[in-house]
Every structure is written in structure tokens, then in C-alpha cells.
Amino acid sequence: MSVITDWESGEPCERHDLAFCADCLALAKLRRDDTGVWYKSDCAVQTFMEITGATYEEAAAAFLASGFRPGHGTRRDVTRAVFESYGYTVTRMSYRFKLEDALRASRSGRAFYVGGTRGRKAHLWSVINGQQFRPMYPPFRYEIFEVTA
Numbered sequence: 001m002s003v004i005t006d007w008e009s010g011e012p013c014e015r016h017d018l019a020f021c022a023d024c025l026a027l028a029k030l031r032r033d034d035t036g037v038w039y040k041s042d043c044a045v046q047t048f049m050e051i052t053g054a055t056y057e058e059a060a061a062a063f064l065a066s067g068f069r070p071g072h073g074t075r076r077d078v079t080r081a082v083f084e085s086y087g088y089t090v091t092r093m094s095y096r097f098k099l100e101d102a103l104r105a106s107r108s109g110r111a112f113y114v115g116g117t118r119g120r121k122a123h124l125w126s127v128i129n130g131q132q133f134r135p136m137y138p139p140f141r142y143e144i145f146e147v148t149a
Contacts, residue, residue, distance in 0.1 A: 030070070043124045043134065044074035048082060050126040050133050051111045051147050062086070073122060076115050076143075083147055093144040102127045102144050111147045116140040 030037050039045065039060060045068065049059045062082050068074045080090045093102070093112075102112045107130040116123050116136040123136040
């Protein structure tokens with residue numbers, strides 16, 4: 001079983017004998033919401049999940065093996081390496097290819113992920129089927145990457 005599965009099952013905390021120890025959850029860099037248990041700062045993991053259809057467990061395991069540090073985010077080169085290790089091709093789009101172009105192109109079945117930055121904050125989100133999932137709100141600078149099988 002993985003860390004995520006342990007927390008979802010409600011296994012008692014070994015140190016505090018509680019089923020849902022919030023202190024240990026925070027120490028493990030995990031968060032809980034209505035849909036389950038997730039790592040903090042996991043936008044790259046969720047983007048991989050949305051584009052490939054992998055489960056959260058599979059995506060998290062792939063990123064952890066590639067250097068993902070829960071609570072600290074993931075560098076773009078690591079994200080690209082994980083996609084490529086699963087047989088996908090990642091192409092960085094030209095600066096002339098705007099977010100609106102990605103939204104339009106995704107309606108015909110193409111998949112993109114966008115890496116946005118604002119100061120020291122960074123975020124990754126997917127563009128699939130004419131929709132943006134978990135987008136960063138402007139103003140931001142961004143790069144667009146196309147993912148093909």
C-alpha cells in the first residue's frame with residue numbers, strides 16, 4: 001500500500017493512535033478534501049492524470065520516482081521527463097501560439113499543458129477538449145506544451 005492509500009483507508013496513526021491525525025497528514029505533505037487524499041503542490045501530478053487518464057496513485061508514484069518533492073512542486077523538466085517515460089512526446093509551442101490557440105486546438109482532440117509563473121509562484125494546468133483545468137489567474141507569464149501519444 002502507498003502513503004495515499006494508507007491515509008484514505010483511515011489506518012490509525014502509529015504515533016498518536018488516531019484514525020485521521022491532522023499533524024501527521026501535514027508532516028507527510030498531504031491534504032484531505034471531499035474527494036480523497038492528495039499531495040500538496042501537486043499541480044503537475046494532476047495535469048499528468050488529466051491528460052493521460054492515469055489514476056492519482058500511478059501519477060504520484062511516477063512523479064515521486066522522478067524527483068517530485070511533495071509540498072515543493074515540480075520543475076517543468078521533470079514533468080516533461082515523466083510524460084516521455086510513459087511514451088508521450090512533449091513539444092514546446094512557439095511564443096506566437098497563445099492560450100486561446102491552445103483552447104481552440106484542443107477542441108479537435110489535441111492535449112496541452114501550460115506552465116504559468118507570477119513572480120516566484122508557478123503553476124501547471126491542462127488544456128483539454130476546449131477547457132482549462134485548474135488555471136492560474138492572470139496576470140502571469142506562460143509556456144505551452146503539446147502532449148501527443
